[in-house]
Amino acid sequence: MRTENLLIELGTEELPPKALKDLGSSFAIHMQAALEGAELAFENITWYAAPRRLAVYVSGLVESQQDKLVEKRGPAVNAAFDEQGNPTRAALGWAQGNGISIEQAERLVTEKGEWLLHKAHVPGQSVNDLLESLLHQAVSKLPIPKPMRWGSHATQFIRPVHTLCVLYGNEVIPVNALGQASGRRILGHRFHGESWFDLDHADNYLPALKQHYVVADFHERAEVIRERLESTADSLTLKADYNTALLEEIASLVEWPVVMTASFDEAFLQVPKEALIYTMKDDQKYVPLLKSNGSLANTFLFVSNIESLDPSQVISGNERVIRPRLADAEFFFNTDKKVTLESRLESLGTVLFQKQLGTLKDKSERISALAAFIADQIGTDSDQSARAGLLAKTDLMSNMVMEFPDVQGVMGKYYALHDGESEQVAQALYEQYLPRFAGDELPSHPVSAAVALADKLDTLVGIFGIGQLPKGDKDPFALRRAAIGVLRIIVELSLPLDLDTLVSKAIEVYGDKLTNGECQTQVVDFVLGRFVAMLQDQGINIDVIQAVAARRPTRPADYAARISAVAMFKTHETAEALAAANKRVANILAKNNVESDAVVSELLLGEAAEVALYKALTEAKDIVNAAAASQDYAAVLTKLATLRDPIDNFFDHVMVMADDEQVRSNRLALLALLRQLFLTTADISLLAKA
Known part of the structure; x- marks a missing residue:
């Protein structure tokens, strides 16, 4: 079958520059989907976009669809004929719809019965017949938030369309779209050379445009x-x-x-x-x-x-x-510079942060109090942190920031230095917004970190506290970004901070402004949920994340340390066996409602295997607890890995569900002790097989 290269170009008025790349790539994506849906084979599709044009170039496009043999099943034979063998209305209607007589129908026999069948030969349609519809499909799906009309046309597009070039090799395919009939005409550069020219062949699109001062790619x-x-x-x-x-x-x-x-x-x-x-x-x-x-x-x-x-x-x-x-x-x-930042504090009272949460002045006072609290937690200067928090939003009232909003924080730093504020305060005014996006730098000083965390936590707690949780892709207060910022600062700067403690303090600072009684849990869960997404983006296996998440550690730096240790442990030769054993233990304990603090009686340990396991667990307990206290979870899991043999030996030689109730309870308590030791770091039973 003949193949040629297809070019479709829309010549337009100047397209929105920030949308141009998306428009070009979307044109190719939706044109490709339309061609594939029509079963028109091609080799490749490429998009081109410049201020006054959108184009797709399809290489190796077949001239028509393949012919098809379509099987059209009719009614079941027992319903197609009456008792005298005459065709029923259903059978006659089906035959007429397919343009055949009942006698021409074939039979389809299956295990479930016999049906009338017509095998219809459907010739493939040509590109010429299909392209107009396919182009309409692709254009209608372009990301155009605000389409416009022009002239007397009822057509709508992102900008007025002046030319439509559709060439299949050197042939024009007749198409009408966006108020234009297809042809060879191509717009040249607006100022250089000819304003338009005729293109002789699809393959000459790029070189011909360069001759007319347009780089279309x-x-x-x-x-x-x-x-x-x-x-x-x-x-x-x-x-x-x-x-x-x-x-x-x-x-x-x-x-x-x-x-x-x-x-x-x-x-x-x-x-x-x-x-x-x-x-x-x-x-x-x-x-x-x-x-x-x-x-x-x-x-x-x-x-x-x-x-x-x-x-x-x-x-x-x-x-x-x-x-x-x-x-x-x-x-x-x-x-x-003629006015100090401190003198701008009162003017912040005229700007609303959020109707239920008060003004920017209110927010500044909350940030100040929370920043001082965080500073004490991380061992930095609480007075400097409180001062920086109080002045954090004052540069928003400056002429410079009102004219150039993107320099907020930056100008706060310069104005603070001019006012004689300390270097730490000035730097914190700039770094309060860090990190602003994925991969952005972090605050460089603990005072800056305290203010940055306070600002983000105040927003998170406030918006959750009035019940305005983000839904779907709607996040007007950028709470997801704030949560990720909180996590990155705490984890990457190794700060000894607990989300529960921070959120609780932020709620306290708000006083009686918050109405959502579930705020504490919701905010912590929301931030931890962002942590899961971050870890997945970093390539951490989901089972490793789930194993740690099951323990719900609320100290992000501690959470990260557990993830690192469990990911390493999963590669250990004992990991699979220990995970399976933990799963078995968890199931036994769940079925028997064993309390996690059940006490083991050494007097009731009779079998050598259970004595050996108890001894191994007792020896491991102090080492595990000490390592966990210093967040050395690699050491915790390394020690637990040594328990494989006594655990395997226990299950091989000891009947947990003994007839004697006291012995049975004691063995279950032993398993509970084993389970608690392993839960020190994560729920190992959730690890998948390597």
Whole structure:
């Protein structure tokens, strides 16, 4: 069967840059699903996206579906004919629906009976016949939150569509979609060369567009920009400051990327670099340049969409654009310094944190009290922590943060230092929001950690405390992120903190504002639930997590230590046998309702195997308890691994359910002692076979 390569391109007005990559990849995903659903075979599908176009390229697409032999079962034979052998209405209706006579029907015989059968030959439909419907399917599923209409069209799309190119090899497939009839027309660059041209063949899409100053491949365009940013920065002995998100957004704004260098007045460098970087990146999509010591240079890079005959004009234009933005930042900074952070406390009382939970001033006072409590728990300066907590939100009332919200915390640090606050307080104002995302840095000082934890716990407890638990993907107060932040700080900084204690204190600080009586348990369970998800993301086996979770340790650092020890223990040669023995013990104890604190009487130990097990358990108990007290769970499990032989010997030679009630109870108590020792770290019985 003939195969060709298919190109579908939607030529549009400028598409939203932050959505471009998702639109392109979604177009390919849904087009692939539509082709597969229609049983049209192909080799591969690739997507292209630029500011004024979305396209998919399908290689090796067959020209039509395979012919099919479809079996259409009719009524059962005993229902298809009456007693005289005449066809019933059901049989006649079925035959007529299939375009045959009753005499032409075949018979299908199975173990369950006999039915009428028609084997219909269904010829495959061609790409030409199917493509319009398939394109509609794919387009209708694109992630477009706010579709728009244009002109007199009733059609809706994310932006007006001006061209629709659909080529199967060198042939145009007739399709109508989004108010356009298909053809060969392709939009060129808006400013360079011809405004449009006719494409002769699907395979020539990318090279033809490059001749018209368009790099249609999103990834190629981003890589070109990255290479040119890096090489230009290297030539200036500076470092380009950008991330993947900024790079992809710039790539979504230009079709023919040209990297240029510009500069601004050095006087602006008196403003904290974070504010300048924010306005350059977020407002203008410029790429700041950093010196080797991390300070900001007054030179920056930008990506133009045109290859100008007079680049100096483009450069000076961009320099004129950035100057007023930097001047605003300079003005805000100088104005804000005239007022201390402490003096802004009262103004926080005019801003609501949450209707039932009070103002930002209320929240600041709670953070202060909770931070001091946490500081005492971890052995750092409680006065400094309380002070930092009190001032934590004051920079939100500054002109700079109101204009550039992303520099909250950062500006608090600069203003605190200007006001004469201690270095610890100033640093805590910046680090209170850490970690902000997965993989982000953590607070660098215990005072900062105390404030960061207090802020996150106050939000968690407050929102849970008024019954507004996150549901599904709805989490307006970012409680999941807060919980993960709490866990990362405690675990990665090895802080000796207990979630139960912290949540209880946070509830106490709230006073009578909270209405949810289940708040304590719900918050702790929620945070522990996030811990399970984190551990799974780290590749920890689910049975290891379940074994530890069964003990519900509420000290995150302790929880992590148990996970590490159990994961290592699972690889031990005795692990499988001990897990099986623990499962057996747990089942026996559950069936007989044995109390965990049942006492073993040495006088009732008669069999040599049970005496040996009791002796081994007694010797192990002190070692296990001492190791567990210091969170050396590897030592705990190493010691428990030595119990395999006495445990196996016990089950081989001792009848637990003895006829003598006292002996039976004593043996069950012995198993309870064994069970409690193993539960010191985790529920080993939950470990799966390796």
